[in-house]
Amino acid sequence: MKNGILICVLALLLAACQQPTVYVFSENLQDEQRNQLDAALKAQSLPYEYVELAIPSEFSEATLLLSSDKIYPKETEKLATIMQGLGYEPQVNYTTRSNHFYGDGNIGFYLKNAVAGTTFVMPKKLRTTQCSEDKYNDLAVKFANEHVEFTLSSGAIVRLSWEYLYGYLVIYYKNHSQTYSHSQPLINTPFGAKPSDTYRFTAHVNNPSWLDCSLQIVYMD
Template structure:
């Protein structure tokens, strides 16, 4: 009986030893973000440790670094969901022991707030583009400090609140929001390639359809 109990205890210890660890790196997170992150990490299933080292400069805002020798898909999805809930789009990379990174299923969790600065300026007027319904392309959207005014095809103006949050533009409609990721691609025009401020929507919404659009302003010199 004692031998059977000992075997059971050793088996449990072996399973515990095989469980991977999440190594958490974070930079420039606001207090609210840190609290959300800590609560979410406590709720997920893997043990984790905070690491007080700088995140490599070539990493994106949200990166999961997985060991290629053993991948825990369900747990990785949980960690990616944590990043998404904080307003980030996670990037998943793979590594191996030969690169002196992670093995045995251990996971690197890297999160940095690179947009936490007061230099952000929203253009005063943009137009909708890449809409799910073509009739909503090229609508005028005017931004003030607090509001985004959408001029609909009927001529009616809908005023919505907005804010710049964790590197994303968020526009609020009733009890949900549409978020946009900022980029500055060159846009091909009849006058050549021109710079732009482009805000790409991150989720499809069924209603209202005019929120199912990206926003863009092209600078023609």
């Protein structure tokens, strides 16, 4: 009986030893991204370790590096799904045992946020434009470090919080938010085509209607 138990224990230990490890490299992730990543890694079946080394510059923003001697398709698919859930399109590369990390099915998980690593400066003053309701066009919108102020037609000022998240401007109102994509189109003016910073709203909100507006500043020289 004891021998039988010992054999079972040895079998379990051997299975554990054969299980590959996911080596996780990350750069420039925001706090929310890190929290989501950690929760997702805990939910998948493979053991993982964070590695404090720089990601090679030739790697894409999301890269899975697989050992060519042994590949685990289901586990790899799960890791790719984690990357997709964070808004990335994973690229799969293969390596040999010459890299000591990646023998016996071990997997490299590389994730870097190129947007977070760049300098983002929000213009201080913009105007509403392309509103769903014309009466909300040309309202003054003023940005500070953490707050944005909308001056309504009545003269009332509404102060909201905002942040720049995953390449989008996000403005929060009560229990919902409005998201804006950024572009820099040329705008036709009486003085010719001029550059702009334009933030186009990406969804309709039921209330307030003045959040159903794009935000824009046109630079007149």
